[in-house]
Amino acid sequence: MSSSNSLSVAVLPGDGIGAEVMGPCLEVIDAVTSRVGDISLSFKEVPAGAACYRDHGEALPKETLEEVRNADAILLAAMGMPDIRYPDGTEIAPQLDIRFELDLYAGVRPVRSIPGVPGPLSDPRAQALDFVLIRESTEGLFASHGKGTIEDNRIARDTMEITREVSEKLFDFSFNLARKRKAAGHEGRLTCVDKANVFTSFAFFRSIFDERAAENNDLIADYAYVDAMALNLVRNPWVYDVAVTENMFGDILSDLGAALIGGMGMAPSADVGDEHAVFQPCHGSAPDIVGSGKANPTAMFLSAGMMLEWLADKHDRPAYGKAGALLTAAVDKAFAAGNLLPFELGGESGTTDVTNAVIAAVDQVCDEMDLG
Numbered sequence: 001m002s003s004s005n006s007l008s009v010a011v012l013p014g015d016g017i018g019a020e021v022m023g024p025c026l027e028v029i030d031a032v033t034s035r036v037g038d039i040s041l042s043f044k045e046v047p048a049g050a051a052c053y054r055d056h057g058e059a060l061p062k063e064t065l066e067e068v069r070n071a072d073a074i075l076l077a078a079m080g081m082p083d084i085r086y087p088d089g090t091e092i093a094p095q096l097d098i099r100f101e102l103d104l105y106a107g108v109r110p111v112r113s114i115p116g117v118p119g120p121l122s123d124p125r126a127q128a129l130d131f132v133l134i135r136e137s138t139e140g141l142f143a144s145h146g147k148g149t150i151e152d153n154r155i156a157r158d159t160m161e162i163t164r165e166v167s168e169k170l171f172d173f174s175f176n177l178a179r180k181r182k183a184a185g186h187e188g189r190l191t192c193v194d195k196a197n198v199f200t201s202f203a204f205f206r207s208i209f210d211e212r213a214a215e216n217n218d219l220i221a222d223y224a225y226v227d228a229m230a231l232n233l234v235r236n237p238w239v240y241d242v243a244v245t246e247n248m249f250g251d252i253l254s255d256l257g258a259a260l261i262g263g264m265g266m267a268p269s270a271d272v273g274d275e276h277a278v279f280q281p282c283h284g285s286a287p288d289i290v291g292s293g294k295a296n297p298t299a300m301f302l303s304a305g306m307m308l309e310w311l312a313d314k315h316d317r318p319a320y321g322k323a324g325a326l327l328t329a330a331v332d333k334a335f336a337a338g339n340l341l342p343f344e345l346g347g348e349s350g351t352t353d354v355t356n357a358v359i360a361a362v363d364q365v366c367d368e369m370d371l372g
Helices: 018-036 050-056 062-070 094-102 124-128 164-183 200-214 226-235 247-260 298-315 318-336 351-366
Strands: 007-014 041-045 073-078 106-112 130-136 149-151 155-157 189-194 220-225 242-245 268-272 277-281
Touching: 007 018, 007 062, 007 298, 018 041, 018 073, 018 298, 018 318, 018 351, 062 094, 073 094, 073 298, 094 277, 106 164, 106 247, 106 298, 130 164, 130 247, 164 189, 164 200, 164 242, 189 200, 189 226, 189 247, 200 220, 220 226, 226 242, 226 247, 242 247, 268 298, 277 298, 298 318, 298 351, 318 351
Parallel strands: 007 041, 007 073, 073 277, 130 242, 189 220, 189 242
Antiparallel strands: 106 130, 106 268, 149 155, 268 277
């Protein structure tokens, strides 16, 4: 990691539309950081993904892993292609390997409505959603990644693993986020999403949650079974503040959350550990639209905003937090004008349209914010 005033970012465009949204994202980062000042970032692009595996026999070269390990932050666009797979039939997913290698146990999935972006729910409260789903990202059912077995072509097994060490860190991270949000005017409530009524592993998960809740009694702690949570995220998602869950449950629920705010193209994410963090849009490589100019870069932009804010906290550099806030505000401003509607929402705003509108909004928003 950087020892100078400059902070380093490992850039992984990956596959499909990855490069198509990463380039514009770097332009937007430059636009906001140049307006804020007192920021120095260096970017280094490194290879990984399905095309890398196809061409070189490695999805995550050791040189790339070393670069991401030494970087101050990791910005990742999209990885994997349906027609390029490992011999066991699974897709190429080095982003999972990075999570395991760097112990990125907290998958942060904000579910925040963007002004002017239509969602599927008609209730006016659904137009102002603002909650966070935290998905444990290194164990749970995903602990079996690459380790599943098939016996005599009759029985296939993948094993779920939940440990005290990771669960304690996950819940502490989640309570701290709920506390930070409470200071910003949110409820300060953390919901544990599990299936503790059926599975021993989830009963264990909940018992650790209760232990950590007892040490965070300034916040509200409650529970939801995952099936009820899926129902409630459609029926009344506005009641939630922060929710934390196991890896597979979080994988599914985060897509549901993305649908509530307009789809995967609007949904940013981060995978955070004690020392490292990866920031990436929730969407995949979308091979069906590669080269068409239809890729929506919004989730990539918002993920970069999360990266800037994380760097501010990690390195105690307030200017980076201001840049992150400016980036997010510029996205909101661009869509609130009512002239943007990405293709996946039935509109005709392509990658260039969204990028130009957000960069223009940076200038419009900058003078409205206190950047001093």
